[in-house]
Amino acid sequence: MRIPRIAPSEITPEEVFLNRRSLLGGALAVAASQMVPASESAGPDSGQLTFTRNAKLSVTEAPTKYDDITHYNNFYEFGTDKESPAREARSFRPSPWSVTIDGEAEVKGKFTLEDILKANPLEERIYRLRCVEAWSMVVPWVGFPLSALLARFKPTSKAKYVAFTTLFAPARMPGQQANVLPWPYVEGLRIDEAMNPLTLMVVGLYGKTLPNQDGAPFRLIVPWKYGFKSIKSIVKISFVERQPPTTWNIVAPDEYGFYANVNPDVDHPRWSQATERKIGGSFLNSRQKTLPFNGYAEQVASLYTGMDLRRYF
Amino acid sequence: MPSRSPVSTPEWTCGGTSDAVNVEQRYRYVYKPLVFLASLIPLIWLTCGAFGWFGQDLGADPVKKLEHELGKTALNLLLITLLVTPVRQLAGLPHLVRLRRMLGLFAFFYVVMHFTVYVVLDQELSFSSVLADIAKRPYITIGFLALLMLIPLAVTSTNRMMRRLGKRWQKLHRLVYVIAVLGVWHFYWQVKRDIREPLIYVGILAVLLGYRYLRRPRKPAQVAQVSH
Numbered sequence: 001m002r003i004p005r006i007a008p009s010e011i012t013p014e015e016v017f018l019n020r021r022s023l024l025g026g027a028l029a030v031a032a033s034q035m036v037p038a039s040e041s042a043g044p045d046s047g048q049l050t051f052t053r054n055a056k057l058s059v060t061e062a063p064t065k066y067d068d069i070t071h072y073n074n075f076y077e078f079g080t081d082k083e084s085p086a087r088e089a090r091s092f093r094p095s096p097w098s099v100t101i102d103g104e105a106e107v108k109g110k111f112t113l114e115d116i117l118k119a120n121p122l123e124e125r126i127y128r129l130r131c132v133e134a135w136s137m138v139v140p141w142v143g144f145p146l147s148a149l150l151a152r153f154k155p156t157s158k159a160k161y162v163a164f165t166t167l168f169a170p171a172r173m174p175g176q177q178a179n180v181l182p183w184p185y186v187e188g189l190r191i192d193e194a195m196n197p198l199t200l201m202v203v204g205l206y207g208k209t210l211p212n213q214d215g216a217p218f219r220l221i222v223p224w225k226y227g228f229k230s231i232k233s234i235v236k237i238s239f240v241e242r243q244p245p246t247t248w249n250i251v252a253p254d255e256y257g258f259y260a261n262v263n264p265d266v267d268h269p270r271w272s273q274a275t276e277r278k279i280g281g282s283f284l285n286s287r288q289k290t291l292p293f294n295g296y297a298e299q300v301a302s303l304y305t306g307m308d309l310r311r312y313f
Numbered sequence: 314m315p316s317r318s319p320v321s322t323p324e325w326t327c328g329g330t331s332d333a334v335n336v337e338q339r340y341r342y343v344y345k346p347l348v349f350l351a352s353l354i355p356l357i358w359l360t361c362g363a364f365g366w367f368g369q370d371l372g373a374d375p376v377k378k379l380e381h382e383l384g385k386t387a388l389n390l391l392l393i394t395l396l397v398t399p400v401r402q403l404a405g406l407p408h409l410v411r412l413r414r415m416l417g418l419f420a421f422f423y424v425v426m427h428f429t430v431y432v433v434l435d436q437e438l439s440f441s442s443v444l445a446d447i448a449k450r451p452y453i454t455i456g457f458l459a460l461l462m463l464i465p466l467a468v469t470s471t472n473r474m475m476r477r478l479g480k481r482w483q484k485l486h487r488l489v490y491v492i493a494v495l496g497v498w499h500f501y502w503q504v505k506r507d508i509r510e511p512l513i514y515v516g517i518l519a520v521l522l523g524y525r526y527l528r529r530p531r532k533p534a535q536v537a538q539v540s541h
Contacts (some may be wrong), residue, residue, distance in 0.1 A: 071372065082372070178509075270503065277377075283363070287435075287437050287439075
């Protein structure tokens with residue numbers, strides 16, 4: 001029996017898809033008028049963001065349901081189950097928030113998130129997200145290019161890499177009370193990867209402030225790399241000369257590389273990366289082929305010309 | 314022929330007749346049906362989740378959830394099966410052995426379901442991927458081996474096969490220790506980082522196997538030695 005790739009019932013009608021923001025806005029307005037106290041759980045400043053839509057850098061696939069994006073999370077700071085971040089991050093307060101900039105840059109210091117946001121107009125980009133565990137989503141992020149942020153701090157010629165650090169606060173992030181990973185979580189990019197127009201600093205999801213379980217209030221998204229590179233709840237950005245340590249690479253260097261580019265030809269030692277299961281797909285038909293660089297090869301493959309991607313996985 | 318288990322024969326013949334009848338009746342009409350229903354609970358719960366019945370759901374990745382829960386249920390039942398002998402001996406409940414076959418068969422049933430979900434729903438009947446997985450991924454290789462080894466045990470679980478194989482039956486069924494080790498190992502090996510849960514299984518299995526190791530010299534043919 002041949003099953004069609006996409007059942008007709010699964011396809012969102014075009015007019016609904018195109019109007020989803022107004023639908024969402026309408027739903028939000030209703031929600032806001034009816035249950036103001038209930039919105040407390042999503043954080044005090046949760047709400048609609050102002051942004052423009054970047055269609056050029058968005059994929060045309062229908063986004064994964066909001067409910068799935070917010071209830072299927074790998075965020076070990078709030079527990080190792082997919083379901084636990086939504087539960088454990090409920091009382092997390094992502095404000096006030098500030099980000100420390102240090103290392104090889106002319107402008108350094110501690111900046112409030114408001115300050116960082118003031119200088120950077122927000123845009124929405126619908127990106128694919130591919131987890132190293134071989135599942136994927138399509139997510140409408142709201143943010144701004146990392147390159148715009150980095151330019152402001154005037155990195156010096158010694159700044160070859162950018163290192164990121166997640167908040168370390170075991171009392172607020174209960175997952176950090178267990179020794180599952182060395183805390184705080186750290187990640188890094190080569191400076192040219194960081195400056196690539198696709199690399200996004202994210203503060204929102206589906207037009208609203210980023211929910212806690214998705215890395216509030218300020219996270220990275222590198223759509224051509226496995227999800228663990230896209231570090232969450234960032235409190236520090238450092239410009240460094242040498243390749244910085246990265247958490248998953250520290251704990252299992254044979255399984256998780258520094259580059260971690262999505263690559264269907266290089267398997268994880270314990271599972272295949274050739275295909276992925278799309279979250280929210282139908283029961284019988286959600287496995288799809290994984291694309292090199294997660295479908296962003298055209299924009300980023302040139303960053304790695306001449307590199308042996310099997311060695312630098 | 315009555316459908317009595319051969320393991321019950323010694324008690325049947327040696328014990329006080331009315332007592333034995335009582336025990337037989339209780340196992341047949343109360344304990345076994347209860348264990349049967351209890352073993353079905355995970356399947357019923359997952360079925361409700363898969364179809365969205367009674368407000369149950371399997372979350373954002375229902376296939377993985379099904380796969381993992383079926384596998385874990387199989388492991389649970391396998392370890393419970395291995396618990397029967399120690400409890401029988403330590404708590405002085407010799408008749409408990411009558412529940413063991415059903416538990417073992419349910420473990421086999423859940424392993425088969427686990428594998429079926431993996432092949433049909435997860436890999437979507439791509440047999441080349443399944444074969445590649447079995448050949449290339451050690452944790453899948455050992456899981457598959459455990460499944461294969463369970464087949465002869467399930468096939469020889471009938472009274473007739475027990476009689477036919479005699480002493481060799483017990484020897485064959487010692488394979489269950491290897492299967493349990495492979496099963497727990499399979500679980501441990503597929504976890505990404507948080508090994509706390511599989512470690513609990515390792516601990517329980519170590520106790521269950523350690524118990525047998527310690528009792529080894531005093532434990533000849535179990536079936537014949539069933540107590541009085």
